[in-house]
Amino acid sequence: MQIFLPIADVPVDLFVLLILGAAVGFLSGVFGIGGGFLMTPLLILLGIPAAVAVATEANQIAASSFSGVLAHLKRRAVDFKMGNILVVGGLLGSAVGVEVFRIIKSYGQIELFVSLCYILFLGSIGTLMFLESLSTIQKSRKSENTFKHKKKHNWIHGLPFKTKFKSSNLYISAIPPVIIGFIIGILASIMGVGGGFILIPAMIYILGMPTKVVIGTSLYQIMFITAFTTLMHATQNKTVDLLLALILIVGGVLGAQLGARVTVKLKAEEIRILLAIIVLLVCLKLALDLMITPNDLFSISYGSGL
C-alpha cells in the first residue's frame, strides 16, 4: 500500500517500511545493538532524503531507547549521575552537530556529507568487528568476556573536577564523560544514530564503568540526546517526518521483541561476523553509489535562489 510521507515528500510503500523497521529491529534484538547506523543508510538507499532520514531516525531511537531504559530502571542498572553528566555534554554536541548539519544543508551537500560520514564509520566499525571476531574465533579457547572490566590507574585520574559516582563505584573527573557525551551528541545529530557502539566501549575502557550499569546508563543518555536532537532538527532544519518515525517505531518494536526472544544457534563471534558483513555491505553500497558514474548527471532540487 502506497503512502505519501508529508515531510520527506516522497511516496513509499507502507509494508516495505514496516518490514524494514521490523528487520532492523530484529537485528538489534539479536545483536543487542541500537540499529540506527543500519536504518539511516537503508532509508537513504530507499529514496528518503538524507536530511529527513537522519532527523527521523533520531526520533525513532528516542522511542526505542526510552523503552529500553525503562527495563533497566527496574533492575536499578542506571547510573543517573554519570548519565546526567553525559547528557550535558551530549546536549552541547547535539546543538553543535545540528548547526553544522544546517550549514552543510544550506550548501546543498548534506546527502554527500551524510554518505561520507557513514562510509567512514561503517567501514571502520565493520572492519574492526570483522577482524576482532576472526581472531577471537581462531583463539576461541582463550576467549572470555569481551567486555572485560579494566580498572587501572590511567590518565583519566589526573584530571581535575573529580566527583564520586556511587552506582558505578568510581571517583573520576567529570571532564571525560562530558567529552564522550559531546561526541555522542554530534554523532546523533549528523548521522541519526544512538551512538551506543562508541558510547559503550568508551564507558567501559575509558571511564572504567562496571558492565552492569553500562547498557542502562548509555540508553539513559541516548534517550535524552535523541529526543533533544529531534527537537533541534525539527526547529532548525524542519526535517523530522513523524509519520515515517511512527511506522519505523511500530515495525522496530515488533522486530526487536522477536529478535530478543529468538534463540540463535550461533556463537557470539559468529553473530558478530555476520553483523560485520551486513555493516560492510551497506558501507560498500553507499561507497559505490558515490563512485559509479551516474546514469543521469543532472537532477532537479527544489529551493530558493543561487
Added chain:
Amino acid sequence: MRALIFTIIFIFSTSPFSLSSVVSDIDKSNIELSTRFDGTSILVFGAISPENDSTSLLIEIIGPSTSVNIRKKVQIWGIWVNKKIAHFQNIPSFYQISISNPEHPILKKIENKKLKSQFYDFLEINSTPKDGNVVEQSYDELTRLKKKLGKLRTFEEQVNIIDKKLFSHKVNLPNKIHPGLYKIKMTLIDQQGTELSKSEQSVKVSKVGIQEFLSYNSKNNPVFYGLFSVIIALFLGFSAAQLFRWLYR
C-alpha cells in the same frame, strides 16, 4: 453549476453563433492530498463554437509556482558531487499542454513560445556574463527532467472534439504534486496561432488530514511539532515496554 453548464452547452450547440467562443467546466474544483493520495485525474469539458474547420482548441494546465535548481554531478577525487548550475525562480510545478488538432501547422512554434514564457524567462545562472551554452543546457535539462518526472507534458494527448461543438479532456495528475491552485486555460486558436477566445477554470489542490497537520505544523510551529514528535515517540516507547512486560509476565 453542472445544470447551468449543460444549459449553456445546449444553447451553444443549437444557436448559429458565428463568433468563436468557448465555455467550460471541470468535474471537480478541489483535490485532497491525503497520505493515501496516489494520483488523480481532472475531467475538463465544455462547448466551443469554432469559426471554421481550421480552428483548434488548446488546453493548458498550470500548477502552482515553485523554485527549482538544476544540479549537475561533477567528479571530485573520484566522488560524484552535486553542483548547482542554474536556478529557475517561480516556474510552474506542473505544466501540460494539449491540442485538439495534432496536425496544426505551427505546433512546434506554439510549444516553444509557451515553454519560453513559462520556464525559459525565469532562468538564473551562476556565471556572469551569462554563458550561452550553460543557459541552453540548463533549459534543455529542465524540460527533459520535468518530462521524465511527468511534470511537463507537451502535446502527448489529444483534446477530444465531438461533433465540432463539444470537447472533453482528461488530465492525469501524478502522485507527487504540489498543493496550490492549478489553472486550466482553454484557448481557441486559428491556423496562424492567433487566439480567438479563452476560458479559464481552476482546481484547488490541498493537503488534508495527517498530511496537512504534519506539514503545516512542521513549517509553521516547529517547536510544537518537535515537542509533539518527541512526546509521541516517548509515549510509544513507554507503551511498547508496558505491552511486552504484560505479555511476558
